[in-house]
Each structure stands twice: as C-alpha cells, then as structure tokens.
Amino acid sequence: MSDTTAAGSSGPEIISPELISLDTDLGSTKEDVIRSLAARLTAAGRASDAAGLVDAALAREAQSATGLPGGIAIPHCRAEAVSSASLGFARLDPKVDFGAPDGPADLVFLIAAPEGAGAEHMKLLSSLARALVRPAFVTSLREASTPDEIVRLVDEVLNPAPKDPAANAAAATPPAPVSTGKHATEEAPAPAPAERHIVAVTACPTGIAHTYMAADSLVAAGERAGVKVHVETQGSSGSTPLDPSVIAGAAAVIFATDVGVKGRERFAGKPVVASGVKRAINEPDKMLAEALRASENPAAATVDGTAAAAADSDAGSVGFGTHLRQVLLTGVSYMIPFVAAGGLLIALGFLLGGYEISGPAKDIVLNNSITNLPDGGLATYLGAVLFQIGSLAFSFLVPALAGYIAFAIADRPGIAPGFTAGAVAVFVGAGFIGGLVGGLIAGVVALYIGRIAVPQWLRGLMPVVIIPLFATLVVGALMFIVLGRPLAAITSGLTDWLNGLSGSSAIFLGIILGLMMCFDLGGPVNKAAYAFAVAGLNVNDPATLRIMAAVMAAGMVPPLAMALASTVLRPKLFSEAERENGKAAWLLGSAFISEGAIPFAAADPLRVIPSMMAGGAVTGALIMAFDVTLSAPHGGIFVFFAVGGIGWFLVSLAAGTVVAALAVVGAKEFFRKGPSDAELDPEIVPAAA
Numbered sequence: 001m002s003d004t005t006a007a008g009s010s011g012p013e014i015i016s017p018e019l020i021s022l023d024t025d026l027g028s029t030k031e032d033v034i035r036s037l038a039a040r041l042t043a044a045g046r047a048s049d050a051a052g053l054v055d056a057a058l059a060r061e062a063q064s065a066t067g068l069p070g071g072i073a074i075p076h077c078r079a080e081a082v083s084s085a086s087l088g089f090a091r092l093d094p095k096v097d098f099g100a101p102d103g104p105a106d107l108v109f110l111i112a113a114p115e116g117a118g119a120e121h122m123k124l125l126s127s128l129a130r131a132l133v134r135p136a137f138v139t140s141l142r143e144a145s146t147p148d149e150i151v152r153l154v155d156e157v158l159n160p161a162p163k164d165p166a167a168n169a170a171a172a173t174p175p176a177p178v179s180t181g182k183h184a185t186e187e188a189p190a191p192a193p194a195e196r197h198i199v200a201v202t203a204c205p206t207g208i209a210h211t212y213m214a215a216d217s218l219v220a221a222g223e224r225a226g227v228k229v230h231v232e233t234q235g236s237s238g239s240t241p242l243d244p245s246v247i248a249g250a251a252a253v254i255f256a257t258d259v260g261v262k263g264r265e266r267f268a269g270k271p272v273v274a275s276g277v278k279r280a281i282n283e284p285d286k287m288l289a290e291a292l293r294a295s296e297n298p299a300a301a302t303v304d305g306t307a308a309a310a311a312d313s314d315a316g317s318v319g320f321g322t323h324l325r326q327v328l329l330t331g332v333s334y335m336i337p338f339v340a341a342g343g344l345l346i347a348l349g350f351l352l353g354g355y356e357i358s359g360p361a362k363d364i365v366l367n368n369s370i371t372n373l374p375d376g377g378l379a380t381y382l383g384a385v386l387f388q389i390g391s392l393a394f395s396f397l398v399p400a401l402a403g404y405i406a407f408a409i410a411d412r413p414g415i416a417p418g419f420t421a422g423a424v425a426v427f428v429g430a431g432f433i434g435g436l437v438g439g440l441i442a443g444v445v446a447l448y449i450g451r452i453a454v455p456q457w458l459r460g461l462m463p464v465v466i467i468p469l470f471a472t473l474v475v476g477a478l479m480f481i482v483l484g485r486p487l488a489a490i491t492s493g494l495t496d497w498l499n500g501l502s503g504s505s506a507i508f509l510g511i512i513l514g515l516m517m518c519f520d521l522g523g524p525v526n527k528a529a530y531a532f533a534v535a536g537l538n539v540n541d542p543a544t545l546r547i548m549a550a551v552m553a554a555g556m557v558p559p560l561a562m563a564l565a566s567t568v569l570r571p572k573l574f575s576e577a578e579r580e581n582g583k584a585a586w587l588l589g590s591a592f593i594s595e596g597a598i599p600f601a602a603a604d605p606l607r608v609i610p611s612m613m614a615g616g617a618v619t620g621a622l623i624m625a626f627d628v629t630l631s632a633p634h635g636g637i638f639v640f641f642a643v644g645g646i647g648w649f650l651v652s653l654a655a656g657t658v659v660a661a662l663a664v665v666g667a668k669e670f671f672r673k674g675p676s677d678a679e680l681d682p683e684i685v686p687a688a689a
Contacts, residue, residue, distance in 0.1 A: 065099025353383020
C-alpha cells in the first residue's frame, strides 16, 4: 500500500483502515455519523478533541448541506482540533439524510484538515472531492469488500500512476475539456479566438471539497454539450487565475460561489450566471445551458450589472439586493475585529482606571511612564494605556467598514478611497451612516474608473495609482461638499431619537433587537443588529450603552437556552450529539457566541428558531425596561465588570433563556416532526400513543 501522505511532508497517511467503517449503522442522523467518524479520527490520533472536530463539521453543515446526488455526503471542515489532514469513511446501512436533493447517503467521507493545512495536503483532499463526481470511482467504493481495498482506491485517486505517453497518443477519443485552475487534472492551452467557450469560478467557504467538485461537474457538463469550460477554483490550496485571453474570448461566465469572487473585475461586461456552489454540482448541465443562452441574449445580466437584468427569470444570476447585502456584510465582517479588540481594551481600561479615565487618558499616556506614574499609581497608568489603545483601535471602526465595503465592490483599488471616505465620515460627524454611504460611493467610483479604456502602457498604473487617486478625490469631495452635512444631520437626529427613548418606545426597540439577534445566529440579520449597536457605542451616551446591553444579552440567549433544554430540562428530546453540543453551548453562550446554537437550529429550524426569538425578545425588552448598560461590545460573562446594573442584566438574561428553553421543549414535545423524534431516546413515547 503506497503512502498517501503529501509529497515532501511528514505525518501519517491521510486514510488508513482504522478510519473506515463498512456496511455499518452509525445512527439515524448526520450528527450521529459525523460524531462516530470524528471519534475514529480522534482515537487514531488524528485529532486532539473529538467534540471540537464535531462542532467544526456541524458548523460547516449549518452553512449548507454536504449531501450530494448519488447517495454521497462529504462533511468537511478545518479545525484546530485536527492534528493531521485525514479522511474518515463510512459505508452506511441504513442510509442517512445529509440534505441531498435525491435522498439519503450511504457513502460518507469526513474530510478533516488542520486549521493551517499546507497546500500539498489541501491538494490531496480536493483530489478526493473531485473523484467523487466520477461514477466509476463511486461504484468501486460500493463494491469494495475490505477497508484495505477502500484505502487502495483512495490512494489511486490521491497518487495516480504516471500515464503512458504512448497509450495516450493511441487513444481514439479526444481529451475531455478540463479546468485551467491550479487544481485541474491537466493544463489546457488557451483556445483559439474563434473557439466558443465558457469560463467559470467556483468557491465555497472552506474551499476543501465543493469548490473542486463544482469545477469538475461544470467541465463534464461542457464535455457533454460540446463546449469547452475553463474553471478557476478559488479554494484553500491556492488558485491559478484564468489566462486573460481565455476570459476575453469567453462567451459567458459562471460564478458558482458561496463567497465573494476574487478578481471579479476581470470578468466585467461578460454575460453571467451566478449561484451557490452546490447548484453547479447538482445542476451543471442546466447552468451551462443558462450561460449559453445568456451569451446570445443582449439583455442578459452581465458582471457588475453593466447591462439590464436578464429577462429570463431562470438565469440564476445574483440580484441587486443580494449583491448589496454581500457587499455590506463584507464591510461589517472586517469591521468587527476592530470593534472587539478596541471595545474590550476600553472596558479593561475602565476596570483598572475607573470610568473617569476617559478624560485624562491621553495626557497620562503622553506625560507619564512606568517609571513616572501619575496620581493613582500603576492601576491608573495601565488603565489609561489600555483605554488609549482601545480608543485608537475603535477609531478604525467606520473607516474599516467603508474601506471593505469599497473592497467588496471594486477589489483592492477600492480600499484606499473607501478608508478615506470612512475617515471623512468620522471627521464631519456622519458616523456609521456616513461610512456606509461613503464606502458604497468609493467602491462604485473605483469600479467605473477601472473600466475606462486606457493605453497598454498605462494599465499597470491603474490599480495602484490612477484608480485610488481619482476615486479618493471624487468620494472625498462628495463627502465634504455635498453629503457630509446631510449625513451628519441624519446621524445626529438618530442619536437624539435614541437618547429620547424611554418607556414603551425603548422596550419596543429592545424587542426588535432581541428578535434580530436570534433570527439567524450570526447571519446577516444578526450582524445588522450587532453592527447597529457597536457603531453607535459611546461611553458618554447611556442610550447607546443600553442598546449594546440588549444586543449582547439577547445574543447570549440561544446557546444558553439550548444548553438548558438539552442537558437539564428534557435531554431525551435531543439526540446524543445534540446533548454533547448542549454541554459546549453553556460556555459558548456565556461568552456571547450565538453560533453555539447553530447545530440545533440546523437540525430543527422550524421549532428551534422561533423559540430562540421569543427568548431574545424577552431579554431585549427587559434590558431596556431596567435601563441596563454595557460599555464593552463583546465578551459575555467575561466583561461583566463593564455592565451597569449587573443584577438586572442577569435577571433579563435568565428570563429570556428560560422562556426560549421552555418554548423549544414545548415545541418538540407537542409538535413532533415524525417517528424519527421518538428514535432519539427509547423512552420517548410518540404523541399518537
């Protein structure tokens, strides 16, 4: 048996017999299967913590199901708990539902990669994923009789024998169209100008499996249709960009991605069909047909909306609203690290130096040192230092938001004008709203300047000099001369309105924020509520501190409620995997990590999510009613020192947690999905009984 370890690296083989289960019952849910395979990997020394591996795999499942047509599932993740890139395999009997459109799966690969997996290992894992779109390989997996045979089959895919040139020359059939990305099975030359071809980009959040399977599915669809398809795979193991001449001659482009397309501007003006990455695996022929129709339709949607939206509603392109949401969420996602770091340091400064440190902090830092302490001693000096570091980090909030909104629209040329727009927004008092508007303007201006036709000798200067210079000039002038004062007035009006909230108005705002925080557990709605709170956070403004308290407390409710329900109130209503997740959810909820409830919501959204929202609404309303404040934007129980009214904070949090836990228990008890619920524990009697 040959070694499946990446060339030039050390460590165990990626797959070995002890990681394989054949024709076995690993449970009735995908959580059970993942848990069993994770336990095998941990027992074999491939992972240090089975629970951590399971949590990472289930978090990936919550983003999109990993079941594929043909009875295959590929749960996968990158996790700190994984010590070496590994594959766990199970041939299931009975089959288990992993969310594939055509039914449950009997072949399951758990693909586990370390958080910092090297490129060679990532290539091997992606090679396996690509092989799973080949019927012959899948059939051989079903016919294998021993674990050693499975290892051999996988090894042949990961380390294929060199092809015989003579045999290749004698082959009667022409070579199949292939991807031209770095992970293509063979490199294809750029097509002749007259040749009709399609280009595509595939990418998924983890970049391990779906990215490459989608690429090969599109290539195979092109082979069936007699159209060459060139794919750029933007995955974890790197990517080789498509040749510009290939892009220039393409009839249309397909974006099969769950994340933003890197270098999107290269495809500007091309007719486009866009979807999530799984659609390219499930419906590659249909997507290719849509791309071919778009190439012949003058009204078809094009990259970055340079033409009218496609009249064909089946075109599968991403609409304006979806693209706008992606752009804004990109800005928020890059902003949050500044918020977390800056806000927590400010809170620590208050802990050491008291709330009054905000006034003299700058003078203390500039005029004192560790050997020349101010009045108040070491604690005051360290408090001032922490407060000042946090304030400086926090000051990047709006510029980072605007800069990365512009980046999402125009790629790297948009960063400088975007950051400048955010800085101007802060300077004129337009705040968070000014950052949003300025970032959008900067991105659009940079994008359109980049489309101006210039001589060949000037193109190299466009992204590093011309675009940033003129986009910064345009957006800066607009913000100062036209938009600054109106946006500042809107921001001031919003601040005054928040300060004036009291009684039922404040409670209603708390309810809305609580519902938003619990709706999608880290998704766009949750992030919108969180961004609203942190963007307005001002230690001298009690209204903003109440909003921050409501958002954090409500965000702690879902994982705490699921922990309470699954480990204390009614454990038998939950699967073994969910009970284990419930134990971890205590800590996740305490630390304000709403995503700790995702495994529960993914498995049973119709009963879990409404229950969580009910609890979040109660907590948000009570926080506002009791005038609880919070001066730190993150941390949960670890920043209780920054809470004003800690007793009422705990009462509000406990009330929402209990309401949500009782609601989910009641929903599971009285609104059962079917017989599968009774299988969670033999002592549960079906409702019909």
